Amino acid sequence: MSASGGEFEVVIGLEVHAHLRTKSKLFSPAPILYGAEPNHSVHPVCLALPGVLPVLNEYAVELAIRASIAMNCEVHQRSIFARKNYFYPDLPKGYQISQYEEPLATGGWIDIPTQGAGGAANKKRIRLTRIHMEEDAGKSIHDDAIAGADSTLVDLNRAGVPLVEIVSEPDIRSAEEATDYLRAVRSILRFTDVSDADMEKGHLRCDVNVSLRPRGSDEYGTRTELKNLNSFRFIEEAVRAEIERQTEVLRAGGEVRQCTLAYDPQSGRTSVLRIKEDADDYRYFPDPDLIPMLLTPEQIERVRSELPELAEQRAERFQSEWDLSEQDAVQLTAAPSIANFFQAAAKQHGAPKVVANWILRDVMQALNELELALDDSPFSPEGLAKLIRMVDEGKTTVKSARGLVAELVESGGDPEALIAERGLAAVSDSGVLEQAVAEVLAENPENVELYRSGEKKVVNFLMGQVMRKTQGKADPAAVREILARELGK
Amino acid sequence: MARINRSEVERVASLARLSLSEEEADRLVREFESFLGYIDTLQEIDTAGVVPTAHPISLPTPTRPDEPEAAMDADRAVANAPEAAASAFLVPKVIDTEAEG
Numbered sequence A: 001m002s003a004s005g006g007e008f009e010v011v012i013g014l015e016v017h018a019h020l021r022t023k024s025k026l027f028s029p030a031p032i033l034y035g036a037e038p039n040h041s042v043h044p045v046c047l048a049l050p051g052v053l054p055v056l057n058e059y060a061v062e063l064a065i066r067a068s069i070a071m072n073c074e075v076h077q078r079s080i081f082a083r084k085n086y087f088y089p090d091l092p093k094g095y096q097i098s099q100y101e102e103p104l105a106t107g108g109w110i111d112i113p114t115q116g117a118g119g120a121a122n123k124k125r126i127r128l129t130r131i132h133m134e135e136d137a138g139k140s141i142h143d144d145a146i147a148g149a150d151s152t153l154v155d156l157n158r159a160g161v162p163l164v165e166i167v168s169e170p171d172i173r174s175a176e177e178a179t180d181y182l183r184a185v186r187s188i189l190r191f192t193d194v195s196d197a198d199m200e201k202g203h204l205r206c207d208v209n210v211s212l213r214p215r216g217s218d219e220y221g222t223r224t225e226l227k228n229l230n231s232f233r234f235i236e237e238a239v240r241a242e243i244e245r246q247t248e249v250l251r252a253g254g255e256v257r258q259c260t261l262a263y264d265p266q267s268g269r270t271s272v273l274r275i276k277e278d279a280d281d282y283r284y285f286p287d288p289d290l291i292p293m294l295l296t297p298e299q300i301e302r303v304r305s306e307l308p309e310l311a312e313q314r315a316e317r318f319q320s321e322w323d324l325s326e327q328d329a330v331q332l333t334a335a336p337s338i339a340n341f342f343q344a345a346a347k348q349h350g351a352p353k354v355v356a357n358w359i360l361r362d363v364m365q366a367l368n369e370l371e372l373a374l375d376d377s378p379f380s381p382e383g384l385a386k387l388i389r390m391v392d393e394g395k396t397t398v399k400s401a402r403g404l405v406a407e408l409v410e411s412g413g414d415p416e417a418l419i420a421e422r423g424l425a426a427v428s429d430s431g432v433l434e435q436a437v438a439e440v441l442a443e444n445p446e447n448v449e450l451y452r453s454g455e456k457k458v459v460n461f462l463m464g465q466v467m468r469k470t471q472g473k474a475d476p477a478a479v480r481e482i483l484a485r486e487l488g489k
Numbered sequence B: 001m002a003r004i005n006r007s008e009v010e011r012v013a014s015l016a017r018l019s020l021s022e023e024e025a026d027r028l029v030r031e032f033e034s035f036l037g038y039i040d041t042l043q044e045i046d047t048a049g050v051v052p053t054a055h056p057i058s059l060p061t062p063t064r065p066d067e068p069e070a071a072m073d074a075d076r077a078v079a080n081a082p083e084a085a086a087s088a089f090l091v092p093k094v095i096d097t098e099a100e101g
Helices: A058-070 A175-191 A232-251 A297-305 A311-322 A326-332 A336-349 A352-370 A381-392 A398-411 A415-421 A430-443 A445-452 A458-469 A476-487 B006-015 B022-043
Strands: A008-019 A081-085 A095-099 A109-115 A121-135 A139-141 A151-155 A162-168 A204-214 A224-229 A259-264 A269-275 B088-092
Touching (some): A008 A175, A008 A232, A058 A121, A095 A121, A109 A175, A175 A204, A175 A311, A175 A336, A204 A232, A232 A259, A232 A269, A311 A326, A326 A336, A326 A352, A336 A352, A352 A381, A352 A398, A381 A398, A430 A445, A430 A458, A430 A476, A445 A458, A445 A476, B006 B022
Parallel strands (some): A224 A259
Antiparallel strands (some): A008 A162, A109 A121, A121 A162, A151 B088, A259 A269
């Protein structure tokens, strides 16, 4: 069935976990090192050794407040850390420190793009229930080669990494809206520098609650929870598969059971991980090791006043200040790395629209072909501005400059030196150009004739021939001038 | 009026991964019941307008700056583990890949 048609309405809520961009863990001074060998970024607190006590990381609190404000939540001056009790090998304390009854923030909303009537761009508001702080658990690694077939490896590097959990209201109505919502969350987290929010690296994880109800009904059906989905594609596929599964169950007159599901991308099906018997399995209680977190109104207001510009505000500014089209502005704010690069290059160069074209056309293409993120590229905004300026000043041709973008994106370097080294400087030596023009005119008498009889357009063909003769290095303005003069004779 | 029965005690014990003997379970039924009696006494106090106490100590939140220290030596981290391999703790096979997060 399709998500929008059919006799059932789809009801979806998301719980998004995002790692906060801190250098140390939430309650311990252990460093956060992604990709470290197992247990190489731990501290006695992460291991729950006897006698250790948690001490709150103040910057993690600031980032969580920032995320809450950016997502329009009410930030509470008092919140409580609670113990969520469960047993699992990657949870050394036997509980996770989280927030339960009094979370950091409640309410709030995120607007997502949606197609309005007649395909018009529109916005849909997804309400948030709450945002709370918690620590991450460690990782279980299944590797028979090292652990043997009967054992699992436990790595506690991730144990204690600070997270915010962002819980939405069940306002989402399709798999596409679920991923649009998650993209909007990711954009806010990135533009506010709260989180790198890279799903591949596990900075951003998502659980999706899905239920169906007869169209027109106000009551919610029994929901199931899809756990640990780690890519946008899997989320969309898993939600579609689960909608299909529940539809079949309900059509056959059955009942959906409350359970946790895993999605298998290979088979494209969801399967039950465990049946949920009881919502109160976790026996939350206030952590006696941590006193309530008290924030001052000044502290909250300071974070609010320092909130970085979000993607939407940046895109609006690019349109109003720099006269970019809406489409270009939206593309240039797809990630903060692109927006920052554009902004810096545009300021250096002075013609934002020209710079925007170079980025959207050549730089993006090079990044795609190299499968590189702009953050990982050594190419600097100054480098791009310089390259474009050399074209502006006739020191090299557009063609030569474009040919260098991929190399600059991959390896960096000084465009001016590269142009000199490759012999790509524009030929503006009038002797050389006069010679090339004379040769082209001699080789194409019929076109010269056509031009003189009024077919002025053939000048473009002749231009092309001159450029070819000079391997694209001729300064086009100079060639045009010489051609006009010679043909006018 | 008994509010706590054997099955309730067994449920709580299983959540806490405790195995109880018959005698222990019977004793805990009685003890839990008497705790609830004490709670009933507390319930008689008028707490309207009182903020729930999450901690008896009232202090500004103690925090630390976000400054990482050196990680502890990985060999020391797993030194107390009954079994370890490749600097990881070795535990009996887990089926469910990640329970929570």
